[in-house]
Amino acid sequence: xxxxxxxxxxxxxxxxxxxxxxxxxxxxxxxxxxxxxxxxxxxxxxxxxxxxxxxxxxxxxxxxxxxxxxxxxxxxxxxxxxxxxxxxxxxxxxxxxxxxxxxxxxxxxxxxxxxxxxxxxxxxxxxxxxxxxxxxxxxxxxxxxxxxxxxxxxxxxxxxxxxxxxxxxxxxxxxxxxxxxxxxxxxxxxxxxxxxxxxxxxxxxxxxxxxxxxxxxxxxxxxxxxxxxxxxxxxxxxxxxxxxxxxxxxxxxxxxxxxxxxxxxxxxxxxxxxxxxxxxxxxxxxxxxxxxxxxxxxxxxxxxxxxxxxxxxxxxxxxxxxxxxxxxxxxxxxxxxxxxxxxxxxxxxxxxxxxxxxxxxxxxxxxxxxxxxxxxxxxxxxxxxxxxxxxxxxxxxxxxxxxxxxxxxxxxxxx
Numbered sequence: 001x002x003x004x005x006x007x008x009x010x011x012x013x014x015x016x017x018x019x020x021x022x023x024x025x026x027x028x029x030x031x032x033x034x035x036x037x038x039x040x041x042x043x044x045x046x047x048x049x050x051x052x053x054x055x056x057x058x059x060x061x062x063x064x065x066x067x068x069x070x071x072x073x074x075x076x077x078x079x080x081x082x083x084x085x086x087x088x089x090x091x092x093x094x095x096x097x098x099x100x101x102x103x104x105x106x107x108x109x110x111x112x113x114x115x116x117x118x119x120x121x122x123x124x125x126x127x128x129x130x131x132x133x134x135x136x137x138x139x140x141x142x143x144x145x146x147x148x149x150x151x152x153x154x155x156x157x158x159x160x161x162x163x164x165x166x167x168x169x170x171x172x173x174x175x176x177x178x179x180x181x182x183x184x185x186x187x188x189x190x191x192x193x194x195x196x197x198x199x200x201x202x203x204x205x206x207x208x209x210x211x212x213x214x215x216x217x218x219x220x221x222x223x224x225x226x227x228x229x230x231x232x233x234x235x236x237x238x239x240x241x242x243x244x245x246x247x248x249x250x251x252x253x254x255x256x257x258x259x260x261x262x263x264x265x266x267x268x269x270x271x272x273x274x275x276x277x278x279x280x281x282x283x284x285x286x287x288x289x290x291x292x293x294x295x296x297x298x299x300x301x302x303x304x305x306x307x308x309x310x311x312x313x314x315x316x317x318x319x320x321x322x323x324x325x326x327x328x329x330x331x332x333x334x335x336x337x338x339x340x341x342x343x344x345x346x347x348x349x350x351x352x353x354x355x356x357x358x359x360x361x362x363x364x365x366x367x368x369x370x371x372x373x374x375x376x377x378x379x380x381x382x383x384x385x386x387x388x389x390x391x392x393x394x395x396x397x398x399x400x401x402x403x404x405x406x407x408x409x410x411x412x413x414x415x
Contacts, residue, residue, distance in 0.1 A: 006082050007082055007086045008082040008083075008085050008086050011086050011089055011090070012033055014397070015029075015032065015033055015401065016029065016033070018394070018397045018398055018401050019032075019401065021388065021390070021394070021398055022398060022401065022402055022405070024401075024405055027413075028405045028409060032063060032401070032404060032405065035060050035061065035062045035063075035085050035088060035089070036061050036062060036063055036064060037059075037060065037061040037135060038058070038060050038081065038085065039059045039132060039134065039135055040056065040057075040058055040081065041056070041057045041058070041059075041128070041131035041132065042054055042055070042056050042057075043055060043057065043127045043128065043130075043131050044127070045123050045124045045127055046123060047120055048117050048119060048120055055109055055110060055111055055124060055128070056109070056110045057107065057110070057128045057131060057132070058079065058081055058084045058106075058107055058109075059105065059106075059107040059132040059135055059136070059141070059143075060081070060084045060085050060088045060106050060107070061088060061103065061104070061105045061135065061141060062088035062089045062091070062092045062103065062104040062105065063089075063092045063103045063104060063404060063408075064103040065103065065404060065407040065408045065411055066095065066096060066101055066102065066103055066403070066404060066407045067095075067100075067101035067102040067103055068102055068137075068138070068139055068140055068141055068142055069088070069091075069102070069103045069104060069105030069140070069141040070091060070095060070102040070103065070104065070105055070141075070142050070144070070174075070345070070348065070349070070352075071087065071088055071091045071104055071106040071107065071141075071143065071144065072087075072106065072107070072143065072144045072145055072146030072147075072149070073106075073107040073108060073128075073143045073144070073145065073146055073149050073153070073157075074107075074108045074145075074146030074147040074148055074149055075108065075109050075111050075113045075147070075149055076108065076110070076111070076112075076147060076148060077110060077111060077112040078110075079108040079109070079110045084106045084107070084108055085106075087104075087106040088104045088105050088106040089104060090104065090338070091103075091104030091105065091106065091345070092400075092404060093338065093397060093400035093401060093404070094338055094342055094345055094400070095345065095349075096399075096400040096401070096403040096404045097338060097339060097377060097381075097396055097397075097399060097400040097403075098339070098342050098345065098346055098373050098374070098377045099373070099376070099377065099380075099403070100345075100349045100373070102142070102349060103404075105141050105142075106146075107132065107143055108146070109124065109128050111124065113148045121153075122156055125153055125156040125157060125160075126156055126157075126159075126160045129156065129157040129160040129161060130160060130164070133160075133161055133164055136161065136172060137161070137169075137172055138169060138171035138172055138352070138355070138356060142171070142172065142173060142174060142348075142352055143157060143172075143173050143174075144174040144175045144348050145175050151175055151176055151177045151182060152177070154173040154174070154175055154176045154177075155176055155177055155180055157172070157173050158170060158172055158176060158180060158181075170355040171352050171355035171356050174348035174349075174351045174352055175344075175348060175351070181351070181354070181355050182351060183347060183350055183351035183354055183360070183361075183366055184361070184362065184363035184366055185347055185350075185363045185366035185367050185370065186344070186347050186348075186351070187221070187225075188225050188229075188367075189343035189344045189347040189370060190221070190222040190225075190315060190341055190343040190344050191221070191222050191224075191225035191226040191228075191229055191343070192225070192229060192343055192367060192370060192371070193340070193341075193342060193343025193344075193346065193370055193371070193374045194222070194226055194291065194313045194315050194335070194341065194343065195226060195229040195230060195233065195313075196370070196371040196374040196375055197313060197335045197339065197340060197374050197375070197377075197378045198230070198289060198291075198311060198313050198335070199233065199375075200374075200375045200378050200379070201311045201313075201333045201335060202289075204333070204382065205310065205311065205333055207288060207311070209230075209233045209234050209235055210233075210234030210235075211235075211236060212234070212235045212236065212288040212289060213235070213236050213237075213238050213250075213286070213287040213288050213289070214227070214230045214235040214236065214237045214238065214287060214288065214289040214290075214291065215237075215238060215239045215240070215282060215283075215285050215287040215289070215290050215291070215309070216230075216237065216239070216240045216241075216291045216293060217240075217241050217246070217279060217283060217291065217292045217294045217298075217316075217318070218241065218242065218292065218293035218294030218295070218316060219240050219241065219258070219259075219268050219293075220242070220293070220294075222293045222315050222316075222341070223240070223293035223294070223315075224255065224258075224259050226291050226293060226313075226315070227240055227253075227255035227258070227291075228255045228256060228259075230255075230289065230291075231254075231255050235288075235289065236251075236252040237252060237253050237255055238250050238251075238252060238253065238285070238287060239253070239277060239282050239285050239287070240253065240255070240258055240268050241268060241277070241279050241294070242262070242267055242268050242269070242294075243267075243279075243294070244266075244267040244268075244269045245267070245269040245276060245277070245278060245279070246268065246269070246276070246277040246278065246279060246281070246282040247268055247270075247274035247275070247276065248274055248275045248276075248277045248282070248285060249273060249274045249275065253271070253274070257271075258271055279294065279298070280303070283298065283299065283303065283307060284303065284306045284307060284308060285308065287308065287309050288309065288310050288311065289309060289310070289311045289312075289313070290309035290311070290312045290313070291312075291313045291315060292313075292314055292316050292319070293315045293316050294318065295318065296316055296317040296318060297317070297318065297320060298316075298318045299314075299318050299319040299320070299323045300319075300320050300322060300323050301320075301322040301323065304319070304322070304323035304326040304327060305326055305330070307327065307332065309332065310332060310333060311332070311333045311335070312327060312332055312333070312334050313335040313340045314334065314335065314337040314340050314341075315337065315340045315341040316337070317337035317341070318337070319334070319336075319337065321393065324336065324392070324393040324394070325391050327391070328390075328391035333392075334391065334392045334393065335378065335392065336381075336393035336396050337393075338393070338396050338397065338400070339374075339377055339378065339381060339396055342374070342377070343370060343374070346369075346370050346373050346374070347366060347370055350366055350369055380399055381395050381396045381399055382395075384396075384398050384399045
């Protein structure tokens with residue numbers, strides 16, 4: 001009987017496929033196809049009723065050849081170690097792609113946080129932080145938030161680590177509250193980074209953004225801010241959507257008015273003066289720019305041929321590999337997910353840099369560094385795609401894995 005392929009198996013195959021294109025030697029493959037460190041901790045927590053419960057947590061580091069491990073911590077009742085390993089590996093590639101001196105890490109605790117009180121969450125977080133303090137630190141590994149964790153969670157981890165050291169160590173985590181060394185610009189980072197690459201892609205395609213039509217699927221933080229920023233660049237946002245459906249007006253929409261409508265009604269659906277469209281229909285609307293900012297896996301071999309956009313900025317990992325290849329063959333400019341949604345990672349890195357030097361930038365300065373790194377990264381991916389005649393997603397991973405492989409190669413094997 002055939003065994004079901006795990007996410008780790010899939011990404012292992014993906015890595016080896018890219019490694020084949022790069023002609024990586026077996027020794028480098030051996031290093032990069034394994035996680036460097038995998039820590040499992042089982043720890044007790046006192047609950048509000050005085051009882052004691054034991055929880056399981058993880059911290060995984062895929063590779064630190066280019067710098068300390070960076071990655072989010074998330075709380076969920078069905079966390080699997082293999083999933084943590086996959087996310088750590090993907091962060092290694094993402095850090096290398098945008099050329100920041102960090103590696104990939106990831107952590108999590110097996111828990112359903114909605115059933116815990118605030119004090120129980122704090123107790124759990126502080127004990128978990130103590131358990132993984134064996135590995136984390138400003139020069140070793142730098143956690144950030146993930147699903148079901150927040151800046152407050154990071155504040156508890158920072159405080160716990162600092163108490164162990166005997167002095168304040170803000171650089172041990174990122175996405176902290178501003179009052180504890182967090183950085184300005186974090187809230188808009190994903191959308192701003194995506195829009196920076198859209199601007200650069202438009203230049204390469206000789207597409208004037210003033211008057212260009214844009215469609216945004218998903219109207220959460222990244223989607224709503226992307227729509228607003230594109231509108232500010234002169235684009236005509238003609239359609240947006242959320243999980244309840246979408247709205248379309250070929251004459252254009254006011255993104256801020258849409259946001260106010262959503263805040264009042266909980267959805268963009270039903271905005272006055274628009275035509276209702278489904279999320280599936282929205283993806284296939286005629287437009288110059290498409291920003292999928294909702295859910296992964298929505299664009300595949302079946303519907304990719306019907307997309308009409310000239311530029312697709314995939315901030316939600318909505319496209320699978322077959323869709324990437326189809327869009328490439330059709331001449332669509334794809335900004336792949338591994339790059340399009342790297343804004344949060346970059347601004348986390350910038351927060352760490354500010355913490356390390358104890359000198360803080362204005363929001364404009366943070367945005368300037370973010371946009372510079374994103375534009376350079378897009379240019380680098382385009383160069384690889386052109387040189388190797390591959391789609392943009394493949395080029396992005398070739399660039400990233402090649403950089404990590406070179407770091408491992410130059411460092412050599414100790415002892």
